[in-house]
Amino acid sequence: MRLSLLAALLATAVSPLAQGAAPAPMQTAPATVPDRLALFFPEAPDYPGIRLLTFQRVADGSISGSLTSDWYGTIPMQNPVVQGNRIAFDTRNLNDKDRPVRHWTITVSADGGALLDGGIWHADLHQQGRPATAAELAAHRFVPVALPPMGSLAPDGLAKTPPMGWSSWNKFAEKIDDQTVRAIADAMVATGLRDAGYRYVNIDDGWQGTRGADGRLRPNAKFPDMKALADYVHARGLKLGIYSSPGPRTCAGFEGSYGHVRQDAQTFAEWGVDYLKYDLCSGEWFYADADTVMRSYHEMGAALRETGRPILYSLCEYGRFDVGSWGRRVGGHLWRTTGDITDDYPTMARIGFDHNGKPGDAGPGGWNDPDILEIGNGGMGEDAYRTHLTLWAMSAAPLMMGHDVRQTSPAALALLRNRALIALDQDPRGVQGAAIRREGNREVWRKPLADGSVALALFNRGDAPTVIAYGPADAGWQHFQAVRDLWTGKAVAKDQRAVTVPAQGVVLLKLRGR
Numbered sequence: 001m002r003l004s005l006l007a008a009l010l011a012t013a014v015s016p017l018a019q020g021a022a023p024a025p026m027q028t029a030p031a032t033v034p035d036r037l038a039l040f041f042p043e044a045p046d047y048p049g050i051r052l053l054t055f056q057r058v059a060d061g062s063i064s065g066s067l068t069s070d071w072y073g074t075i076p077m078q079n080p081v082v083q084g085n086r087i088a089f090d091t092r093n094l095n096d097k098d099r100p101v102r103h104w105t106i107t108v109s110a111d112g113g114a115l116l117d118g119g120i121w122h123a124d125l126h127q128q129g130r131p132a133t134a135a136e137l138a139a140h141r142f143v144p145v146a147l148p149p150m151g152s153l154a155p156d157g158l159a160k161t162p163p164m165g166w167s168s169w170n171k172f173a174e175k176i177d178d179q180t181v182r183a184i185a186d187a188m189v190a191t192g193l194r195d196a197g198y199r200y201v202n203i204d205d206g207w208q209g210t211r212g213a214d215g216r217l218r219p220n221a222k223f224p225d226m227k228a229l230a231d232y233v234h235a236r237g238l239k240l241g242i243y244s245s246p247g248p249r250t251c252a253g254f255e256g257s258y259g260h261v262r263q264d265a266q267t268f269a270e271w272g273v274d275y276l277k278y279d280l281c282s283g284e285w286f287y288a289d290a291d292t293v294m295r296s297y298h299e300m301g302a303a304l305r306e307t308g309r310p311i312l313y314s315l316c317e318y319g320r321f322d323v324g325s326w327g328r329r330v331g332g333h334l335w336r337t338t339g340d341i342t343d344d345y346p347t348m349a350r351i352g353f354d355h356n357g358k359p360g361d362a363g364p365g366g367w368n369d370p371d372i373l374e375i376g377n378g379g380m381g382e383d384a385y386r387t388h389l390t391l392w393a394m395s396a397a398p399l400m401m402g403h404d405v406r407q408t409s410p411a412a413l414a415l416l417r418n419r420a421l422i423a424l425d426q427d428p429r430g431v432q433g434a435a436i437r438r439e440g441n442r443e444v445w446r447k448p449l450a451d452g453s454v455a456l457a458l459f460n461r462g463d464a465p466t467v468i469a470y471g472p473a474d475a476g477w478q479h480f481q482a483v484r485d486l487w488t489g490k491a492v493a494k495d496q497r498a499v500t501v502p503a504q505g506v507v508l509l510k511l512r513g514r
Contacts, residue, residue, distance in 0.1 A: 032084060042130070048123055077104075086106065114129045143259070144286075155365050165275075207222070247286060280293070298329070337370050352388065362431075362432040455486070456474055467501075
């Protein structure tokens, strides 16, 4: 809200309540909407947190107004029209292709209170408001923060191979705490997963508390001492990751980094954090085009570099605006190529086969990220989980586990610790494999490796076993010199030219030839 408008509202619409007087009971509706309104909604739902509505009509007949949201700041009224005691207006919407615009009404009563009807994204709102006090206007007035200009950050030598570790969200969502993170770290050591290469222990959304008067963000009561937690994780040969958003709210509704980017980066560094996932969330309202999204991610990337601590930077803006083409420039080491994965074959396959980023964007220092591994969560069969891990390894994708490591089954552990699959993912050449042939439900993928060999993955996306043919030409050769099945570890006859692949399954071969 502009300061001049705020002053006018304080002088007119809220003056009877400026001394804290209680609002009068709702009475019969007036014939017309007053020239100025300033309304407070004391029982606003957590999402999207509409707290204020302001409106003014000036002498030339023009009208304007806005809503103020905990999540999205100031939301301007579009096309406002006064109809008796009602104002009808529109707002832009987000994440809803069928409803790019939402329609609202505010119905004003004789005492200046009102009923607000409308919606944002998935929320349909029916809120009762009353005249705002000066204190309420001051407390909830949104102060926008300008983005710095775009820059370009040089490579820092981190993430020479795709990062590996664990993330809390897919299993625990926002119900995560200090003791669980410590227990997961212990389990990663005890199961041998740390020694297999899984090093990051990442706390996703749900750790945040409130900001003090100094603006510094504190963790909530479930995380009593973040520095002590980092020390605990580090003492076990592991690294600690954390989560934030460029918007005022994270996806679960906790405190984001909007307006405190440099301060939060310094706080994370002082705690000993080694990895930051930066999730667009409510920031997608403020940063809705390529320029602002890029600048918002560059702002945090530069802030992390300023701390002097090496912190891996994960960009989570769901693959928008061709993120792989600029992710490195803003300091990113990995960038999400899609929305969230879920523990089912159709979603995993759609992401892994079709939304895993452009191969040319990936390589040492920066990686396409198709999201967290679901192995161990139990929603798919073993053949589907083999496909899952094979797709991620062939794609040189980050391997971030998303299950409760303390309860890893022997079958899941065997998949996750398969050294041949990990070596394929971590190959120092850093090439992202890609499909070279697609025939119905059958796909053949190729990935060149640093030692001169080639990995060939034969995928069956169908619901019944199928035979898939292959030959030296698929690897760019005339003859095979050696063939090995990476899942079984067994040699395969050099003259074999076809395999039977189970439903939703894969056969993965490492080939040498000439």
